[in-house]
Amino acid sequence: SQKIEQNSEALNIQEGKTATLTCNYTNYSPAYLQWYRQDPGRGPVFLLLIRENEKEKRKERLKVTFDTTLKQSLFHITASQPADSATYLCALQNQGGKLIFGQGTELSVKP
Amino acid sequence: NAGVTQTPKFQVLKTGQSMTLQCAQDMNHEYMSWYRQDPGMGLRLIHYSVGAGITDQGEVPNGYNVSRSTTEDFPLRLLSAAPSQTSVYFCASSYTWDSGIADSPLHFGNGTRLTVT
Numbered sequence: 418s419q420k421i422e423q424n425s426e427a428l429n430i431q432e433g434k435t436a437t438l439t440c441n442y443t444n445y446s447p448a449y450l451q452w453y454r455q456d457p458g459r460g461p462v463f464l465l466l467i468r469e470n471e472k473e474k475r476k477e478r479l480k481v482t483f484d485t486t487l488k489q490s491l492f493h494i495t496a497s498q499p500a501d502s503a504t505y506l507c508a509l510q511n512q513g514g515k516l517i518f519g520q521g522t523e524l525s526v527k528p
Numbered sequence: 529n530a531g532v533t534q535t536p537k538f539q540v541l542k543t544g545q546s547m548t549l550q551c552a553q554d555m556n557h558e559y560m561s562w563y564r565q566d567p568g569m570g571l572r573l574i575h576y577s578v579g580a581g582i583t584d585q586g587e588v589p590n591g592y593n594v595s596r597s598t599t600e601d602f603p604l605r606l607l608s609a610a611p612s613q614t615s616v617y618f619c620a621s622s623y624t625w626d627s628g629i630a631d632s633p634l635h636f637g638n639g640t641r642l643t644v645t
Contacts, residue, residue, distance in 0.1 A: 421570075451633055460532075460618050460636030461571070506571065508634075515586070516634060518563070520570035 440507035447509035534637035551619030
């Protein structure tokens with residue numbers, strides 16, 4: 418069956434360092450991969466989308482890579498700040514448009 | 529611009545009761561969907577719709593009904609609530625895959641927290 422796995426344990430890093438979050442998938446051929454941020458008590462908010470034929474995408478301090486051979490995406494936040502503390506969700510989308518989510522990774526950035 | 533609006537924010541039901549979770553969007557999105565979020569399980573797709581009059585099942589549809597009579601509204605019905613349906617429910621919308629609008633992400637509401645006792 419289709420499976421999406423993200424780092425199950427919370428990630429704790431120091432302010433100013435780069436946070437790297439992992440998203441692995443099996444039995445899936447996504448056309449798109451998306452990353453969302455979720456704060457407590459709120460709905461997820463879209464951050465970045467990368468297509469299957471793109472290797473890397475950047476937006477300000479965020480960078481996403483997508484390796485369809487390894488079936489893996491890496492999400493980087495450079496120069497991290499305490500305000501980046503949240504849960505980050507990866508989601509895969511096929512040609513039909515349905516979006517399937519991983520369970521999320523909680524990131525905590527300490528000052 | 530309100531985006532995606534979900535009501536109510538909180539609800540407590542007794543086993544066997546029925547209720548409807550409301551979802552409305554004002555962005556003229558064709559695609560709408562319902563997810564439930566449980567600790568350690570992530571967001572799981574319940575039902576979705578690609579336009580008025582069209583609905584389909586997601587990963588966990590049992591116990592839930594939906595309808596889509598207008599582009600704006602996509603209510604989720606629990607016909608006979610069970611404790612296993614205790615969860616946080618999110619509604620989300622976007623343009624459809626073939627709309628020609630690139631990079632169309634999901635826009636989420638802020639959720640309905642449902643407890644079934």
